[in-house]
Structure formats: structure tokens, C-alpha cells
Amino acid sequence: MxxxxxxxxxxxxxxxxxxxxxxxxxxxxxxxxxxxxxxxxxxxxxxxxxxxxxxxxxxxxxxxxxxxxxxxxxxxxxxxxxxxxxxxxxxxxxxxxxxxxxxxxxxxxxxxxxxxxxxxxxxxxxxxxxxxxxxxxxxxxxxxxxxxxxxxxxxxxxxxxANFEDPGKIDLAEYMEHNFMFNMPIEKFGYLTGRSLTTFKRDFKKTFNETPQKWLTQKRLELAHYQFVEKKMKPIDVCYEVGFENLSHFSFAFKKHFGYTPTELLGAPHTR
Missing domain, CATH: 2.60.120.810 (Jelly Rolls)
Structure with a gap:
């Protein structure tokens, strides 16, 4: 570049x-x-x-x-x-x-x-x-x-x-449901929800009964599936918009989760 x-x-x-x-x-x-x-x-x-x-x-x-x-x-x-x-x-x-x-x-x-x-x-x-x-x-x-x-x-x-306040402690479930598609370090999610890293992980497990990384990956893949089926978006566009770093990693994770690749889904005669 x-x-x-x-x-x-x-x-x-x-x-x-x-x-x-x-x-x-x-x-x-x-x-x-x-x-x-x-x-x-x-x-x-x-x-x-x-x-x-x-x-x-x-x-x-x-x-x-x-x-x-x-x-x-x-x-x-x-x-x-x-x-x-x-x-x-x-x-x-x-x-x-x-x-x-x-x-x-x-x-x-x-x-x-x-x-x-x-x-x-x-x-x-x-x-x-x-x-x-x-x-x-x-x-x-x-x-x-x-x-x-x-x-x-x-x-x-x-x-x-003129608002100089740092982020205060906010509702974790609501924030994560709205922002899961952003590929941020867990520490940054903690800061933006008003928590230390330790408190964020503890509250996350209590809220979602899952680790942050596993939950984030599943949510991003589910959003990607929706974008393909409902909006007919291209894999390269969906990949970046749902928080994956590159297309090959995204395609691998998508197939592992759903059993078929984005290309196979988009080429299917009927919506799965």
C-alpha cells in the first residue's frame, strides 16, 4: 500500500x-x-x-x-x-x-x-x-x-x-449486541463499557455464558449469513463489514460454522 x-x-x-x-x-x-x-x-x-x-x-x-x-x-x-x-x-x-x-x-x-x-x-x-x-x-x-x-x-x-467525560459503566449486553461487528481488542471493549479487562471478562461470562472471542465470532458469522441471504452482498464486502481481517480466514470460519462456503450459499438455487 x-x-x-x-x-x-x-x-x-x-x-x-x-x-x-x-x-x-x-x-x-x-x-x-x-x-x-x-x-x-x-x-x-x-x-x-x-x-x-x-x-x-x-x-x-x-x-x-x-x-x-x-x-x-x-x-x-x-x-x-x-x-x-x-x-x-x-x-x-x-x-x-x-x-x-x-x-x-x-x-x-x-x-x-x-x-x-x-x-x-x-x-x-x-x-x-x-x-x-x-x-x-x-x-x-x-x-x-x-x-x-x-x-x-x-x-x-x-x-x-465540550463533553470531556470518559465512558462510564454501561449495559454490557446492549452495547455488545450493537457493536460486535467491530474487530477491537477485548481491552478496548472493556474501556468503552466502563470496565477493566478482568471485570469485562467476568461480566461477559455472566451475561452471555460464553467467552468474548467465541461469542463474537458466532455473532459475526450469523450477521454475515444474513447479509448474504437477505442482501445478496459480495463475500469481500461482507467479510470486512462483519469484522474479519481477510477473506480466506472468513471463508474458512464460515464453512466450519455452517458447513458450506459463502460462494456455495450465494450460488444455491434456494435460500438455505
């Missing part, structure tokens, strides 16, 4: 994937403001799937699980400007303001398509990526500009940006 990243600081980067395809499963440790220059991204989250392409600007909330699939498009690479809005920076910013916050239970991706002020702010970063000697404090000024614009065009944005 040919990947190039240029930085103004570690919080502002120009990201470019030249290859045909890139996929990752991550939790965002900080909010991310993204402006698309070219290419396409599919973001799969528990509540739905989002597609973004050239000209789109969107804000991804922190501490949310997602599968990210990046593609080139129209002969151009997947290219974006990404601005990280870190917890520390936002705490300093909001310390000077009197903001009333009503935290969202599940923050969702916010889309600011074709907004001239926000697009101008993000586009103005491009020349700085090739400069050796950057103007002093330019990154802080640009992030301040971006957040100021967000607050002017999205009156509820403080409910996301």
Missing part, C-alpha cells in the same frame, strides 16, 4: 492512499474533522453506514467504534485533510467560555457538506504542508478557526466537543 502523510503538527495532516483499497477498524481517541479532496470513504458504525467523497466535510466523534474503508475514485487517490480536535486542546478552549452542555448518549457523525466557511478554512491548510518554516502558532490558530466556525453553524456542537 502506498501511503503518504504530511503534517503541519501531529493534529493536522494531509493523508493520501494511492492503493486500491484500505480498511481499518478503530476507535477514535479524539474528534476528527475531515475534508475530502478526492476518493471515497465508507464508515460502518453500529447505527448505520456513511459514505463520503470529494467536497464532503464531516466530524467524527471520539470513543466511537467504526470500520473505515477507503477507496480511490475516478482515477484519483483517496486524499483528505484531517484535523484532530483533542481533549486537551478543547478543554483549554472551552475553559474560556460559558457553555452549557447536554451530552449526547451516542454522538453521531456530523456532516457539513459544501459549507463555504468551513471548506475555506480546511483548504487554506494545503500550502502549509509543503513549508519548512511554519508561522508560529499556525496550527492552534487554524484549529481555533475551525471550531469557531463549527460553533457558529452547528448550535448543538458543544454537546459533543
Amino acid at each position: 502506498d501511503y503518504v502523510a504530511k503534517y503541519i503538527t501531529e493534529d493536522i495532516k494531509l493523508s493520501c492512499y494511492e492503493d486500491k483499497f484500505f480498511r481499518s477498524e478503530i476507535t477514535f481517541d479524539q474528534h476528527m474533522l475531515v475534508w475530502f479532496i478526492s476518493g471515497e470513504t465508507k464508515i460502518v458504525q453500529a447505527e448505520g453506514t456513511y459514505r463520503f467523497q470529494k467536497g464532503d466535510i464531516f466530524l467524527i466523534p471520539r470513543n466511537q467504534l467504526a470500520t473505515i474503508i477507503n477507496y480511490p475514485k475516478d482515477g484519483l487517490p483517496h486524499k483528505t485533510v484531517v484535523m484532530h480536535l483533542t481533549k486537551g486542546w478543547l478543554q483549554n478552549y472551552y475553559a474560556k467560555l460559558d457553555s452549557k452542555v447536554n451530552p449526547e448518549k451516542i454522538p453521531r457523525i456530523r456532516h457539513y457538506n459544501n459549507h463555504p466557511l468551513l471548506e475555506s478554512c480546511m483548504a487554506s491548510l494545503i500550502p502549509y504542508f509543503d513549508m519548512q518554516d511554519l508561522p508560529e502558532n499556525i496550527a492552534n490558530l487554524k484549529i481555533t478557526e475551525a471550531v469557531t466556525i463549527l460553533r457558529s453553524i452547528d448550535k448543538s456542537i458543544d454537546n459533543m466537543l
Whole structure:
């Protein structure tokens, strides 16, 4: 994979994937403001799937699980400007303001398509990526500009940006039923449900009467079967969307569980 990243600081980067395809499963440790220059991204989250392409600007909330699939498009690479809005920076910013916050239970991706002020702010970063000697404090000024614009065009944005709480202990069964398709380390599932690793494993066994890995694999395979039968999706798409690392491992696990491969299922004259 040919990947190039240029930085103004570690919080502002120009990201470019030249290859045909890139996929990752991550939790965002900080909010991310993204402006698309070219290419396409599919973001799969528990509540739905989002597609973004050239000209789109969107804000991804922190501490949310997602599968990210990046593609080139129209002969151009997947290219974006990404601005990280870190917890520390936002705490300093909001310390000077009197903001009333009503935290969202599940923050969702916010889309600011074709907004001239926000697009101008993000586009103005491009020349700085090739400069050796950057103007002093330019990154802080640009992030301040971006957040100021967000607050002017999205009156509820403080409910996301000014919420600095870490995940609290939440209902384990509900969370896992909504997020099992994300191939995260067990430690990360523990953190996002407000538990230590030991407590997570104990609560998981008590809730599901199974180990996390066995339960996760079965749930992902059952979802894959549904995607094939009901939506007629391709194996390569299903494989990545339900949390498997590669197609060969997915096909092996699918056949071991169901007794037939995804290709055999899709080619069957009648739904099994």
C-alpha cells in the first residue's frame, strides 16, 4: 500500500492512499474533522453506514467504534485533510467560555457538506504542508478557526466537543449486541463499557455464558449469513463489514460454522 502523510503538527495532516483499497477498524481517541479532496470513504458504525467523497466535510466523534474503508475514485487517490480536535486542546478552549452542555448518549457523525466557511478554512491548510518554516502558532490558530466556525453553524456542537467525560459503566449486553461487528481488542471493549479487562471478562461470562472471542465470532458469522441471504452482498464486502481481517480466514470460519462456503450459499438455487 502506498501511503503518504504530511503534517503541519501531529493534529493536522494531509493523508493520501494511492492503493486500491484500505480498511481499518478503530476507535477514535479524539474528534476528527475531515475534508475530502478526492476518493471515497465508507464508515460502518453500529447505527448505520456513511459514505463520503470529494467536497464532503464531516466530524467524527471520539470513543466511537467504526470500520473505515477507503477507496480511490475516478482515477484519483483517496486524499483528505484531517484535523484532530483533542481533549486537551478543547478543554483549554472551552475553559474560556460559558457553555452549557447536554451530552449526547451516542454522538453521531456530523456532516457539513459544501459549507463555504468551513471548506475555506480546511483548504487554506494545503500550502502549509509543503513549508519548512511554519508561522508560529499556525496550527492552534487554524484549529481555533475551525471550531469557531463549527460553533457558529452547528448550535448543538458543544454537546459533543465540550463533553470531556470518559465512558462510564454501561449495559454490557446492549452495547455488545450493537457493536460486535467491530474487530477491537477485548481491552478496548472493556474501556468503552466502563470496565477493566478482568471485570469485562467476568461480566461477559455472566451475561452471555460464553467467552468474548467465541461469542463474537458466532455473532459475526450469523450477521454475515444474513447479509448474504437477505442482501445478496459480495463475500469481500461482507467479510470486512462483519469484522474479519481477510477473506480466506472468513471463508474458512464460515464453512466450519455452517458447513458450506459463502460462494456455495450465494450460488444455491434456494435460500438455505
